[in-house]
Amino acid sequence: MAETTITAQRLKELLVRLPHECIGIDLRGVARGKYAKVILKHLWWLVRNPDTSLNHRKRAQIIFITLAFSAASAASGVGYAIYTLISRLRARTFGRTPVMRRTRSQVMLENGARVMYVPYEENATNKKRILISPKSDDMYEHDKFLFKYFGKNKISQVFYSKFISQLNIISRILVPKVTDQNSILLIFQIFFLVMRTWLSLFVARLDGQIVKDIISGNSRKFLVDLLCWFLIAFPASYTNSAIKYLQRKLSLNFRINLTRYIHDMYLDKRLAFYKLTFDNQASSSVIANIDNSITNDVTKFCDAICSVFANIAKPVIDLVFFSVYLRDNLGTVGIVGIFVNYFITGYTLKRWTPPLGRLVSQRSTAEGDYYNYHLNLINNNEEIAFYHGTKVERTKVNALYDHLMDQMLLVDRVKVNYNILEDYVLKYTWSALGYAFASIPIVIATFSSGVNNEDVNMREFIVNKRLMLSLADAGGRLMHSIKDIAQLTGYTNRIFILLSVLHRVHSNVYNYGATVEEGEDSSGHNSLTSSDIVRGTLQRNFNGIRLENIDVVIPSKYGKDGTRLINKLSFQVPPVITLGNGNSDSNLNINKKLAFQGPGSSMLILGPNGSGKTSIQRIIAEIWPIYNKNGLLSIPPASDLFCVPQKPYFIQGGTFREQIIYPMSADQYFDMGYRDKELTHILGEVKLDYLLKRDKGWRYLDAVAEWKDVLSGGERQRINFARIMFHKPRFVVLDEATNAISADMEDYLFGLLKRYRFNFITISQRPSLIKYHDLALDISTDGTWRLQNLGTDEVITSIEKEIEMLENKLKNVNVWEGERAALMRKLAHI
Template identity: 30%
Template sequence: MAVFSKYIDLAMQKYDENGLSKTTISRMILCAAICAYTFKTTYPLFGKQFVNKNNIKDAYKNNNRTSYMKLNDHIVNSTEDENSKLAEAEKLIIAKQLKKQSLHLEPGLNKEFVLQLRKLIKIIVPKVLCYESGLLIVHTLCLISRTFLSIYVAALEGAIVKFIVQKDLKRFVIVLLKWFGIAIPATFINSMIRFLESKLSLAFRTRLVRHSYRLYFKNQNYYRVSNLDGRIENADHRLTEDIAIFSTSVAHLYSSVTKPCFDLMLIGFALMRSTQKMKANIVSGPTLAIVVISLTAHIIRVVSPKFGQLVAEEANRYGYLRHIHSRIITNSEEIAFYGGHKVELQQLRQAYNRLVTQMNNIFIQKLWFVMLEQFFMKYVWSGTGMIMVSLPILMSGTSLQKKNVNDPISRDVLNSSVSERTQYLTTARNLLISAADAIERLMSSYKEIVALAGYTYRVAGMMQVFEETAQGVYHKNMIVENNEMNGIIEFKDGKPIAKGRIIYTDTPNDMTITLRAIPVVTPNCDIVVSSLTLCIEQGMHLLITGPNGCGKSSLFRILSGLWPIYAGELHIPRPVEDKPCMFYIPQRPYMSTGSLCDQIIYPDSREDMLRKGFTENQLRGILKMVCLEHIAQRDGFNAVRDWKDILSGGEKQRMAIARLFYHR
């Protein structure tokens, strides 16, 4: 290091001889760093304009290898006339898909973000007169009060300095006591602002959680989202972490934007009044500030990285990491039996490494951006503030040197002028510091808005998926075979159309289940049975056998409404009180959280059981029928246990049969 320092000193001496000082070289290095960062951030924006079309074409080449595999085989075996027709049709499909992909919007500050945020705001603040509106009004009043307090404190500090210069002890003590007195409401308002921000965040989160839970459990969406739709991989992460972060960001962003706006408006008026008292021009200073701030803000906005996309991808990878942890916990016994800990560990490490890579990418982007941001805010704006403070004094037209200091009257005028200018400088300095802090918070809010765009994209996208799946609209990546040409499934815009009908029978004694020409089709559009016609009457015993994958469980999924019906008709009894007239026993018995009584009557509640007239003796008789009465003797009906771990596999199966006897 010593040798390196000597080398630098010798080099600097040579540069000094040539007329280049250390300050000049430092400025050149700083300007070079800023130019390098600007080039680094703006080059990809221009590069995308040239490579976007090639990337889209390459992507569709890869997609068409699978999506049109069977179609290409058909083209090879057809005549030349059919070749040309199919080629034209394929071009039309690709052009349509290219148009859709070109219109696809990524998370960022765009029209889609505004529409999604507006939709979510209608959920968190449903009407003008509500609890959230009251919190917003009180929060806004506190923010305005804090701005007035800041201006008043700045005026008091200016008066304190004035009386110190005048050596007026009495007034100094009075103003100092006022300064201590105003500290009590000021600190209370500061604490109240944080308290109301937390309350707003919690209120927004509660609204979103209730709305999303209602959608999640509507029309069996919890099953459809994970099994029939492929757009959301980790719904649990979006329902918890993403909603919480979005609510906190919105509440904090309201304070970060509203408070600086109030500060700039009111502090601007206060500075204009102070400038008028100094009999100086009130236009030059604000004009200079507006020009400098607008220019620097535009530069920062242009070179700002796409934090919205970066944050959305980070949340996606974090959710996938949580999903792997949850999967290991759920299937720990199976993994232990197979000895698959090495495979699971490798997958866990890969998921974590992907998250670390994304976080490091965000850190690197922030490094250069924060450097440029601090350069403008700490130095450029500070220099502008110094010029604004000095302009009223330099342009006031009064010179202290022309005063006769030997004249007592002139001496008093001189002291008064010095104290007033000192008061003005102190007050203006404090106000400018507050204004600079407000502008800095506004500039920082831009990053928060961009980050909010990522979470808005995820939360609003989740709501949209829930609403579409509740209406039977699914999007899933699938390999489309030649099934539609056989007339079994019809497709529109690459999605299968569920044209089948469910007809409920209203006759009280008619419990017949009828299937008429219904195809059994998996969510991936694999046809298991092309057409199934079946009639099951009340009291009829039916045993369905067959090899794996022949559609035994798929038939019950269609009967229960879990899978869509793409053709034909299904006649089933109408549900009573929103509860189906049929009871199904799944392949994997589910044990809920609760007591032994809750396991037997699931999905009924205790109130439903009492309304039906069931007693513990009847429940005990049901357990005796399935040879589980020893569990009631050991634990009782009200003991809350983790029944998933307490009951064996066979006992779980018998508990599922006990539920059937209860709901019979």
């Protein structure tokens, strides 16, 4: 018992003496409850008073920094705990979690606004509808003037006007305004970078003091300084973690901003993703590998720019702080000598830096080619299997892979000599010079005084050596950043090309890759604009489909002088335009069995392959331009027009319901009050209701599969008719929509269109479809065309003549069968 009392008394005396040894405060006579208040007050006095002991003041600063970081961490933890507790209490009280989680559900409205559906809790069926204001097309129209061409890229240089200009323009997307979240993150990152450098100065001084304590054998000061070392370790570790987190967070935010900016142009009502294929002015590697550019290049660019910023900002801050501190020890001559060494090293490394920007861009292109070919194998695996084309495909894939490996090895190969020079200069030459510069003040002081104070000299040498090594490390990282900047130029150039092309394609006056004539007007701009190339007139909200004097020309760099498929095409469906909806009752509810007065208008477009039949649908859908200035296209509103392509499209990874209602999303489907009973009726109308009789029943609508592989060719085409019945457009354009369907089902589906009085245009090569249409547009390979009313005597006579000709051919069937039997007998004797 007595020993325990003595131990407790000694411990109490040690705790009382420790503040005196550390910060020079005597706590004897102070009540225990006032220890914290008295110590904090004394620490504040030490920090503010420059006349106090240097060691006490330095330790007070260390304690204050540690307390500040500890308080910030504790406050964050307590705040998060309180927030979690309140959230759980509210969830129990109101039966739901107030924290919303973003989902992939997103709907684009007609005005460009987005509607997102956010569940209240995980796997919840109840969702909150959130409206996001529409993007401004004016912003993209304005930004396109920023993404102009700067001339040839001087890859061999690092800091050149084109790179700086490109980075400056892209930065407006990454950090759109001063009050943006990314601006705050940048400020915090700079703050922690400065804090880390300041803490490094503390650690360097403390390191020298600890060595001095060890050399002098002062155990008390050694223990006190060692305690300060453990205290300063916490804010130093916190700072390093914060810098890494902020760098990663900033990279993700940059990627979010840049990806959304790209998606808003690439996937909107102007169909830039389709029109990109006609752009001949862009870099072929970026356009050919657009998927790789949007995914991999954006990620690499954002990571690279954040890494370069950290790798440049930290060394620059270190150079400034360490230089100011070392100037007092080494003098101005020593600091000037250090920076002269840096400039010589920078010039040497820059001169020997390989063209990493160009090599990185070539490597990205090779990666995109290799990735795209594998994607092509996946999309066409069945066709390749039928042809047994494995050998050819393997040869092609191996060639692309070998090219990719060559590009990757080339980047590493050109770095060998550079890395040898870099390591020799930065690691060994600078370390040797660091020892030489650190010894200068000791040699001068010893020579001038004639006295060698080993304790003081040891401390000064340790501090100077540590700061010199830190300064050398900062300079080394700054030199290493030259290589990082060279790689960043490659990523920046690819992203800039991608954005430039998207702005050009997204423009309202896009010229579809037509070459603009050289020459400038008085204002310095090209004399020929896009509006001079695409000069046709488009009329929307028309009560029908009308084409007047339209030359169907394949979009190319030649513009209106390109390949012309059809000359001066003119037709109108329905032939007589009325102000009301009397020509079609397809807007009526298809579930109601009504007696209609008559069918809608219909037209059949006939012609051989390559005559331009599908091109007419492309013009109606506004994805091909009208070049001739006398050409007029009049189309109904987008909600009244439905174009069915030759190859039915199915959403990857979508439910069966989403395939039927495409292009409507599932959330919009339920939000508008639709029910699955209507889809069941529609499937019955197109004779696909047997699909729901499979093992899942009605739940089959929620089944997820690769539907383009699950459904047969005829079933896929009938899904197109189900989409027509669901969306109920007044006008439908069908391109070879029944070539995989049996004759009886084809007859039924066209009768269905007539029964519900749709206006429809059918594109086909089969004259047998004439019986389902009122008009026939016959196109020849020489660009001429003829429009006929199928109800006229002329057309009826021509059809009768064709029937008579077929009957005459059938009379010779017996003769042909006799000839065939004779040939078979001859074959048997061979």
